[in-house]
Each structure stands twice: as structure tokens, then as C-alpha cells.
Amino acid sequence: MTDAGLAIKIVLGGAVAVAVISLFPPLTAWTPPERTGPGRDAPQQVVQDNGLGYCRETLPDADCACFARTAGEVLNGGAPRAAGWEYADRWDLARAQATEECS
Numbered sequence: 001m002t003d004a005g006l007a008i009k010i011v012l013g014g015a016v017a018v019a020v021i022s023l024f025p026p027l028t029a030w031t032p033p034e035r036t037g038p039g040r041d042a043p044q045q046v047v048q049d050n051g052l053g054y055c056r057e058t059l060p061d062a063d064c065a066c067f068a069r070t071a072g073e074v075l076n077g078g079a080p081r082a083a084g085w086e087y088a089d090r091w092d093l094a095r096a097q098a099t100e101e102c103s
Contacts, residue, residue, distance in 0.1 A: 051075075052068040071094040
């Protein structure tokens with residue numbers, strides 16, 4: 001094989017590699033997930049009363065004032081978010097923390 005033939009193969013191989021790599025989206029093309037409020041799945045009433053009604057209906061042995069206070073801290077907390085990370089739903093987190101702390 002001649003040097004010219006090898007050079008042509010290298011150039012063609014490089015062109016194919018560039019063409020294939022250009023089909024992938026750039027690493028910086030991140031779109032944040034859709035959010036509908038403090039909790040993606042939290043009903044609006046839960047957000048308004050910080051889970052007090054939820055506690056009264058579903059947790060008969062819990063201290064509902066404590067539950068509402070703890071859940072409200074989680075639901076309304078403005079913790080900074082880093083782009084590209086998936087976070088727990090705030091209502092799920094609030095419900096779990098408040099149930100554990102106030103039962």
C-alpha cells in the first residue's frame with residue numbers, strides 16, 4: 001500500500017467518524033423536566049394547606065400540626081437546584097419526612 005492510499009483511508013475514516021459523531025446531541029443540550037409546582041404530583045389542596053388535610057384524612061395517629069409544619073418546610077423550601085440532576089418529587093419527600101418525624 002502506498003502512502004497516498006493510506007492517507008486517503010485515514011481522511012475518509014476521519015470524515016466518517018465526524019459524520020457519525022455529529023448525529024449525537026451536544027452534551028450541553030439539557031432541558032429541565034416539567035414542574036407543575038412545589039410537588040409534581042401534589043394535589044393543589046395539599047400545597048395550599050401543607051398537607052394538613054391529607055394528614056387528618058390518612059394518618060389518624062400523627063400530630064397533624066407537626067406534619068403540616070414539616071411538610072410545609074419541604075414543599076416551600078427554595079433549595080438551589082443543579083442542572084441535569086433528577087430530584088425527588090417534593091410532595092413525596094415532604095410526606096415521607098413529615099410522616100417519620102410526626103408519627
